[in-house]
Structures are given as C-alpha cells and as structure tokens.
C-alpha cells in the first residue's frame with residue numbers, strides 16, 4: 001500500500017505557485033512530505049513543471065497522439081516530418097544554412113548536411129526559430145563526459161511530454177499507473193558527487209510527487225537515510241541510469257517500486273537481473289538523450305527498441321551522412337521532436353545501431369533500433385567503495401589545460417590518467433592533477449598522472465577513449 005500524505009493544509013506561496021501553477025492542496029501536502037521528511041536529502045534547487053492549463057491540454061493531446069499516430073514507417077521521412085522541416089526551413093538559421101530556398105526535401109533529403117553535438121554545444125542560438133517566444137525558455141545543463149557540458153534550451157510543454165512517454169513505456173510492459181496528487185510517482189535517482197536535486201509535483205501526472213535526488217552520502221543525514229526516505233515516500237517507480245541503480249543496491253535501499261526505467265542503454269544482463277531480483281520489479285530500458293528527449297523503449301518481446309515518440313524520424317547514417325543500406329549498422333540520426341528551441345535536423349546522436357522497419361510480434365508498428373550501442377556506462381570506485389561518476393571526473397579535469405585525456409581504472413582500483421596538454425600553455429604539476437582526482441577517488445587512491453603530447457594523434461587507432469574501467473557495475 002502506498003503511503004498517503006496527511007490531511008494538514010500546506011501554504012502555497014507565490015514562488016511555489018510560479019513554479020507549479022497547477023498545484024493542488026493535496027499536491028502541496030505531498031510536496032511538503034517530500035521536503036520535510038526527517039530523512040529527506042538536502043535539496044539544492046527549487047524547480048517545477050511551470051505548466052499552465054493550456055500546456056496541460058497540449059501535453060494530453062500529445063499523449064493521445066502518441067497512441068493514435070503510431071504506424072509503420074520507412075527509411076524515408078514521413079509526410080509529417082517533411083511538413084515540419086519545410087515550415088522551419090525559412091525560420092531557423094541552421095536549417096536555412098542547410099536547405100536552400102526551393103529545395104525539394106523529399107527528393108533531396110539524403111543530401112541535407114547532418115547536425116552534430118557541435119551545433120548544439122557551440123551554435124545553439126542558430127537553432128532557435130527567428131519568431132520563437134523566448135519568455136518561457138528554461139535551460140538544462142547536461143552532464144557531459146566527453147567535453148564541456150551542453151546547455152540545452154527547453155520549454156515547459158515539451159519537457160512535460162516526458163511524462164506520457166514514460167507512461168507509454170510502462171504500459172507496453174503491462175503496467176498501468178494511476179497517479180494522484182496524494183502519492184509520489186517517481187524518483188529520478190542519480191549517483192554523482194554533485195548534481196541538481198529538487199522535489200516537485202507534476203501536473204501531467206495529476207499532481208503526483210516527483211523528486212530528482214542524488215545518492216551521494218554528502219546529501220543525506222545518515223547512512224540509513226536513503227533507505228528510510230525511499231520506504232516512507234514510496235515512489236511508484238524509479239528512473240535512473242545503470243550506475244545510479246547499481247549504487248542504489250550498494251547503499252542498501254530496499255524499496256520495491258513497480259518498475260525501474262533505466263535512462264541509458266547497454267546495461268549488462270547480469271546487472272539487470274540483479275536489479276530485477278533485488279527490487280522485485282521489471283527493469284525497462286529506454287533510449288533517451290537530453291538533446292532529443294526519449295527516442296526508444298525496450299520491446300516487451302526483447303526485440304530491440306521501438307521508436308517511442310511518433311513525431312521523430314530516425315535514420316542510420318554512414319560517415320558521409322548518407323543512409324546505410326536497409327538493416328545495416330549506422331550512426332543514429334534524429335529529425336523532428338517537440339522542443340521549440342532545439343529543432344533537430346538529421347542530428348547525429350553518436351550512438352550506433354541498425355533500423356528495422358519490419359513488423360514486430362509485440363504489436364507496436366513503430367520501427368525498431370537493433371544492436372543499439374549507446375554510450376556504455378562506465379563506473380569508477382573511490383577507495384571507500386562508493387561509485388564515482390565519469391561526469392564528476394570530467395568536471396575536475398576540465399579545470400586543467402588538456403586537449404584530450406584517457407582515464408583508466410584497474411580492477412585493483414589503481415588509476416592512470418594520460419593527458420594531452422594544450423600546447424603553449426604552462427603544464428599543471430602532476431601532483432596538482434593527482435590531488436584534484438583524489439578529492440573524488442579518496443585521499444589515498446593510487447593515481448598515476450602522465451602527459452603525452454601525441455595522445456589521440458597516432459595514425460593507427462587514434463581514437464581516444466576518455467574513460468575506461470576494468471570494474472563491472474555489479475562489482
């Protein structure tokens with residue numbers, strides 16, 4: 001039985017009303033329970049869905065379309081995608097650069113230059129339509145492990161569409177949540193040294209509670225606090241990445257939610273099994289990037305990932321941006337979506353897979369991504385055993401003048417950093433770099449630091465893998 005929050009009235013002040021315009025009295029009590037629980041974590045942020053009534057109607061329309069507009073797709077963009085692209089082409093600078101006036105989108109689609117992470121990282125302003133209403137823009141900072149963090153502009157309506165997409169994935173796995181404002185719907189679980197945390201209520205889920213929280217010990221009052229908090233607030237389901245869920249097991253959280261939804265692919269079968277067993281619930285993986293939102297969910301029959309939203313077009317591309325032969329492996333590129341400030345045109349995700357347009361016995365007519373190789377989760381451990389997220393190492397290493405780096409942790413927990421210094425800039429002392437890394441890895445961690453001016457530039461196998469670990473998530 002899920003906990004109900006008490007009947008006491010909780011004041012909704014102007015700031016809370018601005019963050020959560022549609023909050024109900026019961027929702028305010030749920031939020032109060034999330035905030036004021038004796039074992040609540042120390043929150044570092046205040047956030048809300050900022051949804052107005054008209055937004056909520058739009059989100060509900062999206063939820064309906066998500067069901068009604070599913071259908072078979074082919075390698076060529078559907079008419080709705082062509083119309084969407086044509087309407088943005090004259091208004092978005094990045095689209096204008098790629099699509100000359102009078103261009104035949106249908107015939108010339110494959111020739112449209114692709115977009116990459118670079119376009120979002122360094123030229124995001126050129127993706128905003130000339131006539132966009134900027135008054136409601138919110139900015140997400142994504143955790144970058146390969147370079148600088150991305151600042152991704154979003155708006156409340158598009159952000160709230162995550163909720164129906166999560167619900168859709170749950171339904172496809174036989175789960176039918178009935179969210180109310182008297183319960184906590186979901187915890188988004190993280191395991192990083194530092195990340196944004198907040199509790200809120202989501203009007204897309206009838207005002208149910210939601211919290212983004214971090215398992216790092218520094219955020220909690222006592223070692224047993226996370227377990228008590230999860231047990232008492234009883235979130236209906238949890239989302240997070242494999243690293244965070246592995247950390248949840250290690251922290252001794254015993255709560256059994258209705259499901260775990262992992263926001264990263266490439267979770268090992270053994271960790272998935274352990275999580276399912278320990279949480280006594282299904283583990284559903286889905287494919288979602290901050291830049292694109294959710295793109296796929298695991299087929300309930302285990303046949304890859306079905307494309308989740310109806311309003312995106314996926315392609316598998318070769319290095320030159322041409323579609324690979326049907327069924328062949330390529331880099332996954334996305335067109336469409338619903339973020340008004342970040343329209344994506346053949347956006348290369350950096351993830352690889354094969355697209356299958358054939359029928360699936362599970363009944364979802366949307367195409368599938370097979371053999372999807374996302375950015376595999378890497379876990380590091382501090383000498384005390386706690387997980388260290390590559391995102392945190394990136395944050396530390398960004399402070400030093402390096403072009404590139406490789407960081408490896410061995411099974412005995414010893415670490416080695418090889419960095420390519422920026423030429424012409426004084427090199428930091430290795431001891432200085434070691435001290436910065438030890439702040440995360442433990443004061444006595446064995447850390448070797450060396451510089452290699454040729455890192456990444458060697459002719460053979462020049463690709464640099466910034467993070468490697470010989471440890472398994474389930475260790």
Ligand SMILES: [Zn+2]
Nearest residue numbers: 299303360362
């Ligand atoms: Zn299927």
